[in-house]
Structures are given as C-alpha cells and as structure tokens.
Amino acid sequence: xxxxxxxxxxxxxxxxxxxxxxxxxxxxxxxxxxxxxxxxxxxxxxxxxxxxxxxxxxxxxxxxxxxxxxxxxxxxxxxxxxxxxxxxxxxxxxxxxxxxxxxxxxxxxxxxxxxxxxxxxxxxxxxxxxxxxxxxxxxxxxxxxxxxxxxxxxxxxxxxxxxxxxxxxxxxxxxxxxxxxxxxxxxxxxxxxxxxxxxxxxxxxxxxxxxxxxxxxxxxxxxxxxxxxxxxxxxxxxxxxxxxxxxxxxxxxxxxxxxxxxxxxxxxxxxxxxxxxxxxxxxxxxxxxxxxxxxxxxxxxxxxxxxxxxxxxxxxxxxxxxxxxxxxxxxxxxxxxxxxxxxxxxxxxxxxxxxxx
Numbered sequence: 319x320x321x322x323x324x325x326x327x328x329x330x331x332x333x334x335x336x337x338x339x340x341x342x343x344x345x346x347x348x349x350x351x352x353x354x355x356x357x358x359x360x361x362x363x364x365x366x367x368x369x370x371x372x373x374x375x376x377x378x379x380x381x382x383x384x385x386x387x388x389x390x391x392x393x394x395x396x397x398x399x400x401x402x403x404x405x406x407x408x409x410x411x412x413x414x415x416x417x418x419x420x421x422x423x424x425x426x427x428x429x430x431x432x433x434x435x436x437x438x439x440x441x442x443x444x445x446x447x448x449x450x451x452x453x454x455x456x457x458x459x460x461x462x463x464x465x466x467x468x469x470x471x472x473x474x475x476x477x478x479x480x481x482x483x484x485x486x487x488x489x490x491x492x493x494x495x496x497x498x499x500x501x502x503x504x505x506x507x508x509x510x511x512x513x514x515x516x517x518x519x520x521x522x523x524x525x526x527x528x529x530x531x532x533x534x535x536x537x538x539x540x541x542x543x544x545x546x547x548x549x550x551x552x553x554x555x556x557x558x559x560x561x562x563x564x565x566x567x568x569x570x571x572x573x574x575x576x577x578x579x580x581x582x583x584x585x586x587x588x589x590x591x592x593x594x595x596x597x598x599x600x601x602x603x604x605x606x607x608x609x610x611x612x613x614x615x616x617x618x619x620x621x622x623x624x625x626x627x628x629x630x631x632x633x634x635x636x637x638x639x640x641x642x643x644x645x646x647x648x649x650x651x652x653x654x655x656x657x658x659x660x661x662x663x664x665x666x667x668x669x670x671x672x673x674x675x
Contacts, residue, residue, distance in 0.1 A: 322660040325357055326653065329455060333448045343447055350451050351437040352430075358464060359429030360422070365663060366464035373421040379408050380415025387412055392503075406500025407468055428471055432463060435474035439622065442481045446629035452649070453625050456656035457569065459618065461663055469615065472502035477622045483512045484589075508619065515592050523586040530591075533598040536606065540613055563608060566658070569651040570601045573628060576644055580631035593627035596620045 329350050336346040363373045375396060379387065387394065387409055393402035414424050436454055444450040454460055463470035475498040483491035491512060498505035518526060577594050584590035603617035628648075635641045 319660065319664060321357065322664075323657075325353065326455075326656055328353060329451065333451070336448060343441065346447055347437045347441055347451070351433040354455065354460060355429045355433035356426075358433070358460070359426030361425065361464060363421070366467070368465050368467065369425070372424070372467060375403070375408075376411045376415065376421040376424050377419075379411050380419065382412060384409070384412060392500075403468075404500055404503055406497075407502070410501070425467075428467060432467075432471050432474045435471075435478055436622070436625075439474075439477045439481065440625055442478075443626050444629050445633045449629045449632065450625040452652050453628060454622075456652035456659075457621070457624065458566075458655065458659055459621055461656070461659040462618065464663055466615065466618070469502045469504065469618065472498040472505045473619060473622065475501070476505050476508040476619075479508065480511065480515070483515065488512075504616075504619070511596070511619075515588070518588040518592055526586070526588065526591050529595055530598070532595055533602045536599060536602045536613075540603075540606070540610065540616065563604065566655055569648075569655050570604070572644065572648055572651060573597065573624060574601070576631050576635075576648065577627055579640075579644075580634050583634040584630070590627070590630055593623040593630070596623040597627055600624070 332341075332346060332349050335341045336343070341349070361369070363369050378396070387405060390408075391405045394405055394408050396403050411424060414427060417423075436459075440447050440450040440454070459470070476495055479491040479494035479498075482488075482494065492509070495505055495508050498508070514529075514532075518529060521529075574597070577597065581590075581594065584594075597620065600617045600620035603613045603620065607614035607617070632641070632645065
C-alpha cells in the first residue's frame, strides 16, 4: 500500500510544479504517466484478478507457430478461460515471445502503451492536464486496468481515434478502432461514439439538449449490444461478479454538479455536450451493474470523456467560493476513491495468493 500512497504523493507534487508553471504540459504528462506505467507494469502477478491468466496465456502461446495462430482468426479458444480471446492479442503475445520468456515484459509493454495512449488523449484534448490525470488515476480507470488489461488497452487506443475524427481524419480514426478490435472485439462499438459526435455537430443548437435523453436508452443499448456481439453477450446478462456501489456515488454526484453548473456556458458546444452525456451514461451503466454486473465493463468505454469534461467545466466556471469549494471537495473525494480502489486491488491480491497457496 505504501507504494501506491507514494505514487499519489508523487503525482500531486508534479501537479504542483505544473500548476506554478515550473514545468510544461508535455513534461508534466511524461513525468506522471511514465511512473504510472512503471508501477502498473512492474506489479506482481497476484495483483489484478486476471493478471495470472495473462501470464499463463503468454507462456502458452509464446512458442506456438504464427501460422497456427493466424488460422484461428478472429478468435482463439483458450483453456481455463470463460471465452475465446482475440487472435490479434495472441499474436501480440507471440511477437513479444520472440524476444523474451519473461511475462513481466509483456505487462510492462502493455502498461506503457496504455498509459502513453491516455496521456496522448489528455495532451491533445484537455485544457487542464492536472484534473485529467487525477481523474484517470483516482476515479478507477487506472486501477481497473491492472485487472481488465486487454479491454483498457483497447479503450486507450480507441479514444485517440476520437481526436483524429474530430480533426477530420475519419479514415485514420476507423483504422485505429479496427486495430483496437484485434485486441478486444468490443472496440467496434466505439464507432457509435464517433457517429454520436458527428450527429451532435450536425443538429441545430436548440436541438442538442434532446440528446440528454440518450442515457435513458442505456437498457435498450445493452440489449442490442448483447445481440450484435455474441462474444461479449455475457456482459449484458446476469451476474459475472458482485457489484456494490458505495461512497463513490458521491464522487459521481459532485462531478455531475460541476458539469451542470458550467452547462450554461456550453449549451451550443457539441464537444462539452458529448462529454457530459457520455459521463451521465457511464453513471447510469454503473448503477445498472447492480442488477446486470457486466454493464460495469461496458461503462468504462464512456468514462474517459470525464477527463475532458471536468477541466472544461472548471475553465469556464466563475472563480467564486463555490467553485473553490467544489474543487477542494472533488480533490478529497478523488484521493479517497484512489485509496479505496487501491485497497480493494491489494485485498484481492491477498485473497488470490491464499487461495493458490
């Protein structure tokens, strides 16, 4: 636990250096995300429920002929796993296996690709990288990536397709999504995010508000998702694991309040509305996961846009006592959330270690 507390203190210190213009935005992101990646990549295989699975997967396929793996496209059955695994991810393992027999190298490479991709997304789109980095680190996405490594890797790649799409590079955006789908098939659904953003930009300003009805349609979206993607239909039905929503709901509420206070400045801003609706959808899916646990996994596709929502909201908010108070409360809740996620991660590692031994 001390390592993760030190990591939080380190990020807060680097954030202070950027806040007082001692370092640049690029330097800030490099100094924070390189260390975040190293801690994630250098973790013990007991840390993260699925980490040992990824370790065993690497050792299973590191010497399998490329032709054998390619013949299984698009997915390959893996013994002792509840579903098949995308061939692209298996090929990635096999490629690394050409240079090393150490599964820790795989974890390190994935951690650096994942953290670099999130840092790139923040660098290109955020007006305040401090809040973006703290949200990534503390709201759950960073710690969850210790477990849901493959999905989080695909998410980190796909969100950069949003940047390309926004800048008019639509073909490259789709290409990036196709690459990510070779790692985790659910990446295909990020195309819907791009279409949603495109539609927001096309409608009249006074009609944009009706898009806030989209989060109410999440149950229908889940049903459609289960039909289209048989591979991940388990995410849309039944209980994969237990879900408990506790004090983190207060963090979600504060973020929604912050976004709502700034909404009056962004009624005609397609990007802000897009970020806001995606975050509301994330919260809705999180609450749905109490009954259908797999929807929590789906919700993480919506979460990265809060990294842009909060900084943009604070950027326009009045510099009054209420805003200062909200910033302080948000920081406290983020720290509490980070410590809670970290403790759960380490408790899970202890349980796994005792069950194996």
